[in-house]
Structures are given as structure tokens and as C-alpha cells.
Amino acid sequence: MIQYSTREAAKKLGLHLATLQRYMAEGKIPAPLVQKLGGGKFRVWTDEDIDRVRQILPKITNGRKTRYQKLRAKQKKKKK
Numbered sequence: 001m002i003q004y005s006t007r008e009a010a011k012k013l014g015l016h017l018a019t020l021q022r023y024m025a026e027g028k029i030p031a032p033l034v035q036k037l038g039g040g041k042f043r044v045w046t047d048e049d050i051d052r053v054r055q056i057l058p059k060i061t062n063g064r065k066t067r068y069q070k071l072r073a074k075q076k077k078k079k080k
Contacts, residue, residue, distance in 0.1 A: 001046060009045040013053060028060050029053045 004012065010020040024031040032049045034041045
């Protein structure tokens with residue numbers, strides 16, 4: 001079983017490391033359990049974890065883009 005670091009998982013998902021960490025902190029994606037390796041604690045990703053997140057990513061909307069789409073939708077409703 002191949003295991004990846006969070007940085008490697010972000011690269012495989014096509015995301016920036018900070019974006020993946022933010023999604024985990026906000027609870028938008030499930031984070032793998034923390035494991036102790038050597039003297040540190042790390043999140044170890046498997047291919048199954050990455051595939052699970054890959055399926056969730058299209059459902060996560062970009063906040064700024066969504067906000068402006070909502071504003072446009074409200075404006076269209078007011079014009080009708």
C-alpha cells in the first residue's frame with residue numbers, strides 16, 4: 001500500500017497545500033487520521049483517501065465565485 005504526505009496528496013489532487021489544509025480545517029473534506037512516525041505526527045494519505053477527496057472536490061464551491069453568482073441571481077429575479 002502506497003502512502004503519501006499531505007503535500008504529495010495535494011499535488012496528486014491538483015491543489016495547493018494550503019488549500020487542502022484549509023478544506024480539512026473547515027471540515028469540507030475528510031482528513032486521514034494522524035499517525036506518529038518517528039518523533040512527529042503526520043497525516044498519511046492512501047490512494048483510497050485521495051480518490052474519496054477527488055469525488056468530493058467538484059461539490060466544493062469557491063466562496064468568492066459563489067457569492068457573485070448569488071448576487072447575479074438575485075438581480076435577475078428583481079428585474080423580472
